[in-house]
Amino acid sequence: MDKKKRNLLVKIGFLLLILLMYFLVPSFKDGINNIAIMLSKLDIEEVKNYIKSFGALAPFVSILLMMFQSIAAPLPAFIITFANAWVFGWAFGAFISWTGAMLGACMCYFISKMYGRPVVEKIIGKKAIDMTDKFFDKYGEYAILIARLLPFISFDAISYAAGLTTMTFWSFFWATGIGQLPATIVYSILGQNIGKVAKLGLWVVCGVIALIALAFAIRKYLLDKKNKKEVA
Template identity: 50%
Template sequence: MKNIKKSTWVKIGIIVGLICIYLFVTPVRTGIKKIVFLFSMLDVDAIKGYILSFGIWAPIISFLLMVFQSVAAPLPAFLITFANAGLFGWVKGALLSWSSAMAGAALCFYIARIYGRNAAEKLTSKFALEEVDKFFDRYGNYAILIARLLPFISFDIVSYAAGLTAMGFWSFFWATGLGQLPATLVYSYVGGMLTGGTKKFVFGLLILFSLSILIYLMKKIWNDRNSKKTADNTEKIERN
């Protein structure tokens, strides 16, 4: 009992501490609001300018930005992926984006695992988690691999949802890393070459591709669900 009570107080203390920092440390509160605003603009150049403003600390700031967007789902991670490619070159940018996204995914996983569903719902949304739950029930670990093929879509809700399952951390971690790596390399390479109107055009294509994949997956889930219902009804009729 003492250990349980101690761990509970530690969890509460961390939450209270973070809230106090946000409420009473003005630079932190102002900085978070600015970051959220930058993400809402969907402007890679704005993100690049913000990262560059920190000089030699730019890679560390980029790393922390990726972790922040992971926790504060569903901010778009692809903005940082493109910004890193433009600032540090596509190879170093890809490595930075991949490693920071992995750190963010692990943090989301453990937040859900330690604090439970209520905390995950507040950081994401109840509806989104319920939908991901269904996806996990149907596809299990493959859900992680599928979602990680789309790095320009926030994957963080899936990371939270994985933390609520019985899935082991290392199974989650390896599936995340393998699924994310190919797309991160591709989009870092493309992002390093984008400028002006071409950038907007590619963004449009990425969004269209993303929506197409999501529609396909939702249609597949819907068809599978209907097939299962039909099979269940047939079985009931045969029994009667």
């Protein structure tokens, strides 16, 4: 059997395994559905209690939650980041959130590489992938870094879209890691203070505004640099 056929069989086999587990193992199906419902409700306290319920395994469960969220786009990631900071404190919470987000992004990238555009369109929708295509066309090699800095750009859609480009994995990895760090730190600091409900709204607004200002400043710098390269 040649390499191409073997790779195809591996891809099909992996998909069949996931589908069989979902439809034939009730506990697996219920667990997936319950997690998706929990995250979609945007209830930070419920996510916090869910993570805490696993005791010493809580950090690992949180990382798995973040990975699941990435693959099952467009479930929100910031809910988990807030909950992690509430449970573990902002510093360790940020580390867990960043690690989970990075692993999730890598999985999205490799899913795209393995299964191609048709599968990605079914996961995140044709409209979303078309928008990210335009984003990559506009910003070129800086697209990943700029997208990670802008809080209103879908983290998961960009990860999937990157896998459809010629971008190398390590270029994707480093741009994602650096770009994701500011938002993770800001959301984690906010999350640690989430119990102070009266002040939380103001903190969130200030944090998001600061992130957007930083993102646009870096975006302008990178675009100027890109334009200079093109002129040269």
